[in-house]
Amino acid sequence: MRFQLIGVNHNSAPLEVRERLAIPESRLPDACRDLSVHPGIEEAMVLSTCNRVEFIAHTTNGHADLRGFLHQHFQLKPEELEPHLYEFREKDAVRHVFRVASSLDSMVVGEAQILGQVKEAYATARAVGSVRGQLDQLFTRAFAVAKRVRTETEVGSSSVSIASVAVELAKKIFGTLQGKTVFIVGAGKMSELAARHLLAHGCASIFVSNRTYDRAVGLAHKFSGQAIKFDDLYNTCDRADIVITSTGSPHAIFRREHGEQFLQRRKNKPMFFIDIAVPRDVSPDMAKLDGIFTYDLDDLQQAVSSHVADRRKEAELAEAIISIEVERFEARLHTLDVVPTIVSLQEHLETIRQAEIDRVRGRMGHLTPEQELAVEALTRGIINKVMHTPITTLKTAAKESEATTVIDVVRRLFNLHEKEKGVASQANKESTAKKEVETRH
Amino acid sequence: MSILWLRFALACYFIGLVYAFVALRRTSDLFSRIALHAASLGMVFHFVSLVELFLSGHVVWASVHNGESLLAFLSMTFFMVTYAIYKTTSPGVVVFPIVFFLTFVAAVDQQPVLLTSFVSNKGWLVAHIILIFTGYAALVLSFGASLLYLVQERRLKSKQPASLTSFLPALEVIDQIGYRSLLLGFPFMTLGLLTGSVVALTTYGRVDFLDPKILLSLLMWAVYMVMVFTRWNSGWRGRRAAVLATFAFVAAVVAWAANYFSTIHRFAAS
Numbered sequence: 001m002r003f004q005l006i007g008v009n010h011n012s013a014p015l016e017v018r019e020r021l022a023i024p025e026s027r028l029p030d031a032c033r034d035l036s037v038h039p040g041i042e043e044a045m046v047l048s049t050c051n052r053v054e055f056i057a058h059t060t061n062g063h064a065d066l067r068g069f070l071h072q073h074f075q076l077k078p079e080e081l082e083p084h085l086y087e088f089r090e091k092d093a094v095r096h097v098f099r100v101a102s103s104l105d106s107m108v109v110g111e112a113q114i115l116g117q118v119k120e121a122y123a124t125a126r127a128v129g130s131v132r133g134q135l136d137q138l139f140t141r142a143f144a145v146a147k148r149v150r151t152e153t154e155v156g157s158s159s160v161s162i163a164s165v166a167v168e169l170a171k172k173i174f175g176t177l178q179g180k181t182v183f184i185v186g187a188g189k190m191s192e193l194a195a196r197h198l199l200a201h202g203c204a205s206i207f208v209s210n211r212t213y214d215r216a217v218g219l220a221h222k223f224s225g226q227a228i229k230f231d232d233l234y235n236t237c238d239r240a241d242i243v244i245t246s247t248g249s250p251h252a253i254f255r256r257e258h259g260e261q262f263l264q265r266r267k268n269k270p271m272f273f274i275d276i277a278v279p280r281d282v283s284p285d286m287a288k289l290d291g292i293f294t295y296d297l298d299d300l301q302q303a304v305s306s307h308v309a310d311r312r313k314e315a316e317l318a319e320a321i322i323s324i325e326v327e328r329f330e331a332r333l334h335t336l337d338v339v340p341t342i343v344s345l346q347e348h349l350e351t352i353r354q355a356e357i358d359r360v361r362g363r364m365g366h367l368t369p370e371q372e373l374a375v376e377a378l379t380r381g382i383i384n385k386v387m388h389t390p391i392t393t394l395k396t397a398a399k400e401s402e403a404t405t406v407i408d409v410v411r412r413l414f415n416l417h418e419k420e421k422g423v424a425s426q427a428n429k430e431s432t433a434k435k436e437v438e439t440r441h
Numbered sequence: 442m443s444i445l446w447l448r449f450a451l452a453c454y455f456i457g458l459v460y461a462f463v464a465l466r467r468t469s470d471l472f473s474r475i476a477l478h479a480a481s482l483g484m485v486f487h488f489v490s491l492v493e494l495f496l497s498g499h500v501v502w503a504s505v506h507n508g509e510s511l512l513a514f515l516s517m518t519f520f521m522v523t524y525a526i527y528k529t530t531s532p533g534v535v536v537f538p539i540v541f542f543l544t545f546v547a548a549v550d551q552q553p554v555l556l557t558s559f560v561s562n563k564g565w566l567v568a569h570i571i572l573i574f575t576g577y578a579a580l581v582l583s584f585g586a587s588l589l590y591l592v593q594e595r596r597l598k599s600k601q602p603a604s605l606t607s608f609l610p611a612l613e614v615i616d617q618i619g620y621r622s623l624l625l626g627f628p629f630m631t632l633g634l635l636t637g638s639v640v641a642l643t644t645y646g647r648v649d650f651l652d653p654k655i656l657l658s659l660l661m662w663a664v665y666m667v668m669v670f671t672r673w674n675s676g677w678r679g680r681r682a683a684v685l686a687t688f689a690f691v692a693a694v695v696a697w698a699a700n701y702f703s704t705i706h707r708f709a710a711s
Binding site: 169171172173174175176266267268269270287290291293295299302303 | 593594597598600610611612613614617675676677678679680681
């Protein structure tokens, strides 16, 4: 359990900080690779969503310098980042990963998108090869825990995603959404989802604009909307009541002067900008205009926080499940730590048994098949009896903190050091044996 | 008897008044229902009071306090119509206090001041009063709506979670209430002024445009027209519309107060 995690999320850091740390999808594999070759790190994974940027690692000694990596990777001064960072180790890191995957740490507790995002990050890291044994187990378990939380609690049932909050806000501005026009700027999954919600609530027509025109056409086709060339954005935008923007532009694409133009052309009818881009697409001074309402990701968080209270109870239940799962995972990892030792022990004794049988076979002369079986059963029986206590002790010890000491003693007693390496190399054999051990106990 | 019924109405409107203050702080469905029922009951008493007044046979409509009572009743009618269409009691936040104030003033004074001018054509006078007061009532509602618009706009801009649970209707609904009552009130106000001119012409043979009452009424009408025009032409709403509505409202109040200074449109103690 030498897991370490460092990162920022919507609670710890304002949008401005998250904007600077966000890693675009295309650069995610590089980030994973960079982290995995950082001193003291064995495995690495990077999770970067709109609301969080997290670096998860399995380290050689549990004390890798993740902060150093951050400052080096983002070329930021320590004092800029320090107040917003959180770091978890060992059990706490496991708990955090479970909570994130189960959507308990989300801006909208219980929303379903985060699990998909974690799965994507995991797939990316696996593809790069920076996630192997330990992190692999951690995340496989995290997905199972997330599923358990989802099925056993109501946390996700009335899921208020960003999208549905956007719908509620739009209703507070426009009353009914019947006949309203939506403009999607930048074809992304989140904006697509929000658009789908708005259409489901009665919005009539939809425009889509994207820097890559083909993607706009594709998305427009999906909603039977109209694709708009990015150059025509400002000429068309005033026809929309609701603008959902999520481009990857490093600068704001909607500024105050655009807002003034739009308002003039639409006779001051209100406009609602839902800015889910990080960094933001709508400049903050837009909100100063009468009749223009802009909500960025942080604002949406505030808007949804009222819903969080309703789910607190379910979330508590979910937290309890997570606690149990963390214990279980820890125990399992320890058990896994003793497995190679048990396997070596078994193999060691088996080799001795075979050697002894071979040695005495000559003296015993010819044996009938029944006698062969009896000898086999006798020797095996003795070994199993002898092995029983050490294996049980090992398994019990695995759950305690003294595991390493006991493993050490057993290895020394049976002189298992060299053999263990051989076992480790036979990955397949080991995993079969693991299953055997698990089923037996 | 009329004044007794009016006092019953006043008691009911008092609940509405309390609602208006509570609603500003927190939302309560139950309380808004109670306020609505109380207001309806108040309107019944109020109506009875007005009918009795009418049946008494005097042209006491033209007294200040009965005028106030009529205006309060018409404002409540507008409020109820708005409720029927938009299912919102929130304009009550502004309408209830005004109605309460008007009814209160009308209900405490037992000796109404009467219009002393001799009016030859009573039919025109009654038409004038009802039209003008309907216009006033629409203006009251429109004024209320524009204030609520500001509140709701501010809430949405402040991005507090409360903006989602606020008791106020959607911004565009408030805007519609304001604009529609503005549009509805305008012809009444215009016709009210025209009938007033007819009354003046038949009584005095001329309209004295320098009389404070007439001057202020014309000013109020002009502001009213500017409001309708800017709204229709360039969609003014929010802060600018609220400023205009406040201005029109103040002009209306001043025009009403001008009764005390006007030589031809004067009330005096009976």
